[in-house]
Amino acid sequence: MARMGSMPFGFPDFRGATRQLVLANLVAYFLLAVAGLALSPAAMSYIGAHFSFVPEYFLHGWLWQPLTYSFIHPAGAVLGTLFELLSLWFLLGFLEPYRGANWVMGLYASAVIATAIVGAAIYQAADKVGHPMDQAPIYGCMGGIFGLLVAIGVLFGETEFMMMFIINIKAKYLAIIYALIAFAMIFGQNKLYAFAQLGGGLGALLFIRFAPRRGVGFAASEWVYGLRNRYYRWKRRRAGRKFEVYMKKQGRTVRLDSRGRQIEDDPNDRSRWN
Missing domain, CATH: 1.20.1540.10 (Rhomboid-like)
Structure with a gap:
């Protein structure tokens, strides 16, 4: 109080x-x-x-x-x-x-x-x-x-x-x-x-x-934006799976993480992202 x-x-x-x-x-x-x-x-x-x-x-x-x-x-x-x-x-x-x-x-x-x-x-x-x-x-x-x-x-x-x-x-x-x-x-x-x-x-x-401390309206907007972001992440994962299937048909194995980035065979090799 x-x-x-x-x-x-x-x-x-x-x-x-x-x-x-x-x-x-x-x-x-x-x-x-x-x-x-x-x-x-x-x-x-x-x-x-x-x-x-x-x-x-x-x-x-x-x-x-x-x-x-x-x-x-x-x-x-x-x-x-x-x-x-x-x-x-x-x-x-x-x-x-x-x-x-x-x-x-x-x-x-x-x-x-x-x-x-x-x-x-x-x-x-x-x-x-x-x-x-x-x-x-x-x-x-x-x-x-x-x-x-x-x-x-x-x-x-x-x-x-x-x-x-x-x-x-x-x-x-x-x-x-x-x-x-x-x-x-x-x-x-x-x-x-x-x-x-x-x-x-x-x-x-x-x-x-x-x-919530900042009001129901603020919390509702945060929930809406969170829902939108989850939808966009789902679309990225879906597109990544399609890309993996496409590359497999081309004779190459490509793996993507949940953020749509390629997973390298050598985890210590980060030159791709530098």
Whole structure:
């Protein structure tokens, strides 16, 4: 766990992945606000049902919802949306200089998707055991925000933040307090939302444990390039075998190694390659 001093009062730089995610959410908010002025309530309800996360719809094939629900912010919830976007700015901006844009993007995406998956799993499990949950749609990026907070609590737990602009509190304690609040919500009306938020924290923990240091995107590109290089090596070996067969038909014995280079009869004779 990294040890750092108190964070200065103020927001971090607005750039990189931080700027991209905050602006994407802001654009989505204003698009829905403008649509709300132009379309009927029935049409807006249709849009909300399609792009927010509804477990029953997801389980029946609406597989895009875990990728879209975090961008849905009700036009009337101005203060809630402002709090979410400021939290995104602060938490992402804190992590990005230390871990890089690709890593924080992967972390946030993992927390958001885990929020939806855990919500769907809890909804299905409750229905199977005969205690169905109320199916309120899940929207907004609070699951992703909780995942970012958990990541900071794990990686930079000794860092102190200003809580309520009054007192300093260490990041690990702030993450624990938020987790306890989410856990307490399980005993309230919106159990599904509480379980889903805890799923965002779980997704962040799994990402920290198993994700590559430079991010999933970098690891994926490395895997693709490795696959391409293995293909090229296979083509060289295949061409080498064909060449060996051709030379054998000409009455000569030629042997090639796995890199396509000729194997000399005298291993001490390296003049061919000098």
